[in-house]
Amino acid sequence: MEEMQYDLVVIGAGPGGYVAAIRASQLGLSTAVVEKDQPGGVCLNIGCIPSKSLIHQARLFSEGRALIEKAGGKVSLEGFDYRAIWRASRLAADRLSKGVSFLLKKNNIELIKGTARLEGANSVTVDGPEGERHLRARAVILATGSRPRSIPGFDIDEERILSSTGLLMRESLPSRLLVLGAGAIGMEFAYVMHAFGVSVTVVELMPRVLPLEDEESARIVEKRFRSRGIEIHTGARAGGVETAGDQLVVHVQDSQGSTFDIETDAVLVAIGRAPNTEGLGLEALGMRMEKGYIITGDYHETSCAGIYAIGDITTYPQLAHAASRAGEIAAERIAHLLRGSPNPCEKVLDRRFIPSAVYCDPEVASFGLSEARAREEGIHHAVARFPYRANGRAVAAEAPEGQAKIVFDPESHAILGASLVGEGAADLIHEMLLASQAELRLEDVAGLVHAHPTVSEVLMEAAKAGLGCAVHI
Amino acid sequence: MAEYIRMSALSPTMNEGRIASWKIAEGSTFSSGDVLCEVETDKASMDYEAPVSGVLLKILLPAGATAKVGEPIAIAGREGEDISVLTAPERASAETALQGASGAPAPQAAGPGKAEGNTASAELHELPAHASPGAVRASADGKARLSAGPIAPAGVPPSSPLARLRARERGIDLRLVRGSGPNGRIIERDVLDWTADTTDPARTAFSGATESPQAKAASMLEPPSRMRSIIARRLSDSFFSAPHFYLKKKIRAQALLDLRAYANKDRAEKLSFNAFLIKIAAMALARHPEINVFWRPDGVERRTSIDIGLAVALDDGLITPAVRQCDRKTVSEIDRELKVLIEKAKKGTLAPEEYEGAGFTITNLGSWGIDEFTAIINPPASAILAVGAIVREPMAEDNDHIAIASTITLTLGCDHRSIDGAMGAAFLADLAGLLEHPAAALV
Numbered sequence: 001m002e003e004m005q006y007d008l009v010v011i012g013a014g015p016g017g018y019v020a021a022i023r024a025s026q027l028g029l030s031t032a033v034v035e036k037d038q039p040g041g042v043c044l045n046i047g048c049i050p051s052k053s054l055i056h057q058a059r060l061f062s063e064g065r066a067l068i069e070k071a072g073g074k075v076s077l078e079g080f081d082y083r084a085i086w087r088a089s090r091l092a093a094d095r096l097s098k099g100v101s102f103l104l105k106k107n108n109i110e111l112i113k114g115t116a117r118l119e120g121a122n123s124v125t126v127d128g129p130e131g132e133r134h135l136r137a138r139a140v141i142l143a144t145g146s147r148p149r150s151i152p153g154f155d156i157d158e159e160r161i162l163s164s165t166g167l168l169m170r171e172s173l174p175s176r177l178l179v180l181g182a183g184a185i186g187m188e189f190a191y192v193m194h195a196f197g198v199s200v201t202v203v204e205l206m207p208r209v210l211p212l213e214d215e216e217s218a219r220i221v222e223k224r225f226r227s228r229g230i231e232i233h234t235g236a237r238a239g240g241v242e243t244a245g246d247q248l249v250v251h252v253q254d255s256q257g258s259t260f261d262i263e264t265d266a267v268l269v270a271i272g273r274a275p276n277t278e279g280l281g282l283e284a285l286g287m288r289m290e291k292g293y294i295i296t297g298d299y300h301e302t303s304c305a306g307i308y309a310i311g312d313i314t315t316y317p318q319l320a321h322a323a324s325r326a327g328e329i330a331a332e333r334i335a336h337l338l339r340g341s342p343n344p345c346e347k348v349l350d351r352r353f354i355p356s357a358v359y360c361d362p363e364v365a366s367f368g369l370s371e372a373r374a375r376e377e378g379i380h381h382a383v384a385r386f387p388y389r390a391n392g393r394a395v396a397a398e399a400p401e402g403q404a405k406i407v408f409d410p411e412s413h414a415i416l417g418a419s420l421v422g423e424g425a426a427d428l429i430h431e432m433l434l435a436s437q438a439e440l441r442l443e444d445v446a447g448l449v450h451a452h453p454t455v456s457e458v459l460m461e462a463a464k465a466g467l468g469c470a471v472h473i
Numbered sequence: 474m475a476e477y478i479r480m481s482a483l484s485p486t487m488n489e490g491r492i493a494s495w496k497i498a499e500g501s502t503f504s505s506g507d508v509l510c511e512v513e514t515d516k517a518s519m520d521y522e523a524p525v526s527g528v529l530l531k532i533l534l535p536a537g538a539t540a541k542v543g544e545p546i547a548i549a550g551r552e553g554e555d556i557s558v559l560t561a562p563e564r565a566s567a568e569t570a571l572q573g574a575s576g577a578p579a580p581q582a583a584g585p586g587k588a589e590g591n592t593a594s595a596e597l598h599e600l601p602a603h604a605s606p607g608a609v610r611a612s613a614d615g616k617a618r619l620s621a622g623p624i625a626p627a628g629v630p631p632s633s634p635l636a637r638l639r640a641r642e643r644g645i646d647l648r649l650v651r652g653s654g655p656n657g658r659i660i661e662r663d664v665l666d667w668t669a670d671t672t673d674p675a676r677t678a679f680s681g682a683t684e685s686p687q688a689k690a691a692s693m694l695e696p697p698s699r700m701r702s703i704i705a706r707r708l709s710d711s712f713f714s715a716p717h718f719y720l721k722k723k724i725r726a727q728a729l730l731d732l733r734a735y736a737n738k739d740r741a742e743k744l745s746f747n748a749f750l751i752k753i754a755a756m757a758l759a760r761h762p763e764i765n766v767f768w769r770p771d772g773v774e775r776r777t778s779i780d781i782g783l784a785v786a787l788d789d790g791l792i793t794p795a796v797r798q799c800d801r802k803t804v805s806e807i808d809r810e811l812k813v814l815i816e817k818a819k820k821g822t823l824a825p826e827e828y829e830g831a832g833f834t835i836t837n838l839g840s841w842g843i844d845e846f847t848a849i850i851n852p853p854a855s856a857i858l859a860v861g862a863i864v865r866e867p868m869a870e871d872n873d874h875i876a877i878a879s880t881i882t883l884t885l886g887c888d889h890r891s892i893d894g895a896m897g898a899a900f901l902a903d904l905a906g907l908l909e910h911p912a913a914a915l916v
Contacts, residue, residue, distance in 0.1 A: 085659060345653075345654070345655055412635060412638055412639075414635050414661075438633055439633030439635035439636060439660055439661050440633070440634050441634050441635060441638070442636070443634075444634055
């Protein structure tokens with residue numbers, strides 16, 4: 001049985017693991033990555049990337065159709081085959097997954113196929129297609145990610161009760177879809193499916209859609225969704241599902257306690273993701289965990305010295321970019337300890353500066369302190385807003401629904417957080433994020449010359465509004 | 474390509490330097506790390522090491538001349554290179570370059586608070602440059618070439634707009650703050666920590682992982698604050714280069730105490746004991762100008778003004794704000810100025826001209842009950858007076874009886890390079906006489 005020796009073994013080649021491995025290799029560590037599936041993880045293969053391909057196509061499809069019809073033209077969908085759309089999404093995923101393999105090779109990182117198990121802090125066993133292999137590692141980064149979570153009464157069979165994975169891999173469209181959960185994943189799929197003509201119903205337990213996002217942003221999205229004809233039940237609990245011939249019947253109880261049934265052809269369960277922390281041998285190492293998530297400290301090190309954990313298996317937000325950055329910090333720390341390279345500037349990923357984004361139409365993005373939390377926790381703050389309808393570019397692009405909101409310190413004018421909803425929100429948020437992280441003040445954003453006409457002007461105007469001198473409102 | 478060699482800040486507070494001597498002659502070759510010239514500031518004299526290798530094509534600043542940090546002092550490049558472009562009106566452009574290089578852009582305000590914001594940042598930008606010995610060292614690693622561009626510009630350390638605001642609010646000189654952001658950028662937290670200097674449990678506390686013993690040991694060695702580094706360097710320089718000798722004299726303090734009590738009788742704001750000490754010391758110095766001198770490597774510089782510094786203890790160090798022309802001021806004027814200066818010292822807002830250039834220093838540990846002590850001279854001054862507590866003790870009277878008297882022990886520290894024993898003794902005897910008979914100061 002061969003035994004290989006590495007400075008660092010990364011378990012999982014998703015956006016956390018492969019980025020950590022590349023950073024480690026850049027810093028001179030001999031590095032291996034263990035992956036049981038495709039390089040790129042959920043994000044590239046059955047998550048962010050293919051779903052963005054679908055969203056992009058859905059938008060072109062629905063807007064193109066609407067534009068032609070508005071101008072009196074007729075659109076025929078004869079011969080339209082969703083499979084072509086689906087194939088494009090797979091092509092994007094495959095291309096990027098190959099890109100990751102290439103990057104790993106370019107950085108001299110060994111990609112080991114198989115399922116890893118920790119035998120100790122320095123010992124990893126990989127069960128792969130070529131049998132069992134033992135790896136000696138001076139440090140380990142766990143980056144095993146997450147999988148869709150189910151709820152009682154909805155056993156995911158990926159036939160009719162689907163997870164995001166099942167829906168992404170499905171080559172045909174159901175005629176009706178019930179989406180359980182109005183978080184980012186649920187809302188994105190609701191948008192895509194509806195755009196391609198599926199009749200969509202969304203059921204959310206919380207009193208509003210996008211419960212993690214700003215309330216006003218969520219209200220704007222909900223209004224848009226409803227006006228398109230998407231049925232939304234908030235404050236409603238889905239109790240279970242029954243098969244009735246060809247169709248499914250889902251029992252729902254609303255906030256008043258009255259129950260009703262929704263008939264559908266397929267159900268998407270999008271209520272969250274569960275960490276992949278089983279079978280890794282963590283319990284035997286006595287690793288500190290909570291509800292299946294790994295607790296980490298400085299530099300994302302676990303309670304077992306030399307073992308680090310990043311991404312969806314930790315208590316940080318389950319976002320690809322959060323995993324990537326945490327991976328860089330952990331890799332830089334390990335290189336610092338083993339090679340004496342500079343210690344990472346940040347001890348841990350700063351939660352205040354992790355952006356979140358929802359890529360439906362309109363887009364939603366935010367970071368930092370929300371208005372609601374500032375209010376609940378009595379944090380001294382002020383709020384500045386600017387609506388998209390007062391922005392020339394947004395109006396010209398027929399996207400006047402939207403708002404930029406900045407939460408700031410009224411004395412120092414420090415930017416504490418921002419929430420955007422509308423055209424380009426997920427890209428625009430970074431100007432505010434950079435300003436906040438670099439400790440710029442409202443004056444800096446307000447005084448920055450923004451090209452006209454761009455949607456980005458909403459940020460400048462919101463900053464000016466915070467200073468009491470917005471021009472276009 | 475030929476490049477300027479510029480005056481570099483060789484210490485954290487240096488804002489200008491005087492070339493004491495050139496060690497490399499015009500036309501000679503030098504290597505990175507060679508001493509190009511010796512640079513003097515008002516506090517020390519230091520070697521200027523070449524940040525790069527090359528040929529010293531032209532010396533722009535001859536020995537004895539002074540340049541601000543960032544101004545060109547020489548031109549270096551390859552042998553025989555044309556330097557006409559650089560020899561033209563470069564002083565002006567050097568000024569501009571320095572301005573441009575002095576840190577992050579000022580916050581631009583478009584709304585209320587605009588004027589305020591701009592003034593403040595302008596203020597900070599005008600601060601004398603600190604620049605990183607680190608930057609010079611970094612480019613001296615042998616890899617750097619002359620063509621790789623000028624030496625890292627001198628200026629205030631990079632800082633975020635929010636950090637600058639916090640520093641302004643608290644009156645903190647950003648040069649004293651250590652930046653923890655990317656590339657040493659000073660962020661808000663650094664400024665807040667600098668004042669609070671407390672460990673925020675929310676930031677450091679955790680949880681699961683245990684730090685390795687090495688990491689723990691390393692974290693206990695706190696790098697010194699800028700103020701501590703300055704104190705360390707200046708006082709070591711003084712203590713190890715100035716040959717100190719000490720003269721001690723016990724005085725009767727009753728007359729001084731009576732005078733102070735009388736003067737304060739109807740005053741809401743009491744005149745401090747130190748204000749009387751400063752005034753009387755000034756009167757003694759007026760009679761002994763040979764004590765009020767700076768030691769300079771090229772001679773003894775007599776001070777034309779009697780400026781007296783008072784050592785003020787801070788949470789993390791000390792500073793000696795100076796009262797100017799004490800001989801011409803009344804005790805109450807001195808006292809008023811002293812109160813303002815001490816307040817500023819505690820807030821850290823003293824401007825350099827408020828603490829530099831004292832020809833004589835007083836340090837008083839009487840409030841701690843210290844009987845007597847010796848002090849280290851505050852360079853470039855040549856003498857320091859250490860004042861102990863007022864002690865009630867038995868003293869022999871003229872009639873050989875013993876009575877209880879209030880006494881103070883004075884210890885005068887002198888730099889033997891500029892002051893000899895008899896000179897110091899004559900001054901201390903006169904000072905003691907004036908303190909015992911304050912009315913004599915009128916004579």
